[in-house]
Amino acid sequence: MSHLYLDESLDLAGLAPGAVVQLSGDEARHAVTVSRVRAGERIAIGDGRGIVVHGVVTSTGPRELALEADDIVIEAPPTPRITLVQALAKGDRDELAVQAATELGVDAIVPWAAARSVSRWEGPKAEKGRQRWATIVREAVKQSIRSWLPPVAPVTPTAGLATALDGSRMLLLEPTAAIALTDVRPDGRDLALVVGPEGGIAPVELERLVAAGAEPVRLGASVLRTSTAGPAAIAVLNVALGRW
Incomplete structure (x- = not known):
């Protein structure tokens, strides 16, 4: 190859x-x-x-x-698009999520400064972190021989997610959700997977995102790490969208 x-x-x-x-x-x-x-x-x-x-x-x-x-x-750009909204996480867990998500075919990535994120991108660190993720994405694209390079947006607070994802169908990964991701049927809109940090999504953030139109969905009976949840969900959506 x-x-x-x-x-x-x-x-x-x-x-x-x-x-x-x-x-x-x-x-x-x-x-x-x-x-x-x-x-x-x-x-x-x-x-x-x-x-x-x-x-x-x-x-x-x-x-x-x-x-x-x-x-x-x-290759034409995939449609509908899948965006990963990945909460900042400690260590390299968020980076592992970004790498795997890119290899699995994500189309765009939004770093999310969630309330419970231990890692913080502030001041000059914000652009440095974004560039670090962009480098990881670029190398993952090369490894998986993809034709499209997913963009990495600037770090976004919870208050800015609805605007950043305007027009997309937000799927909020939440272990206690009543609806399974496997039961979600694509409706033609671009999809945005929202993945929380190690401590999960704070209740106030959950309420705010649901009020903005996000749909809570669960992956399964087990609770996955933040480094695993996004890639696992993308794999499920790849099947639903006919990519796989």
């Missing part, structure tokens, strides 16, 4: 088999120096906007490589 390298600055639209694609900069350096890609090997190059070019490397340099395209895959 081809390994995917991303270069969001490339214009891959309109390419035909036989065209030569030039990869340069840090991504090419990583391919040539770290991954030891050599002429004759088969890899893929994507733009993160729906196009992935597969082909054989024809030449390499310290910070560049050339690929002759033999297969060009163009």
Whole structure:
């Protein structure tokens, strides 16, 4: 299987088999120096906007490589979209959720500053945290050879979630909910999965989100960690949406 390298600055639209694609900069350096890609090997190059070019490397340099395209895959953005609203969590639990969710096909990610979040992104740390998640997303896209790169929004407080998710159907993962996620039927709207932190969603937040239109749903009889709940729910939705 081809390994995917991303270069969001490339214009891959309109390419035909036989065209030569030039990869340069840090991504090419990583391919040539770290991954030891050599002429004759088969890899893929994507733009993160729906196009992935597969082909054989024809030449390499310290910070560049050339690929002759033999297969060009163009994918429209998935619809309806799935957004993961992941509460900030201690340690690397939120990062594990972001990584797995990306590999499973999430389309966008919103970091959520929940009331019970132990981790806090404030001041300069807010953008640093967002960039960290964006890097994790990018690497997960490359690993899973996805054609679309999910955006990571700025950290959002509870008061801003309804606005940030305007037009989406909010599914609030709550272990005590009466309705199972497996019973939810897609209605054409984009979907937003809201996952709380280690201590769960605070009652006042639960009330506020439900008042804004969120639907509490449960995954099953067991209570999953915040690092597991979102990816598990995405797997369920992938089946419901016919992605799997």
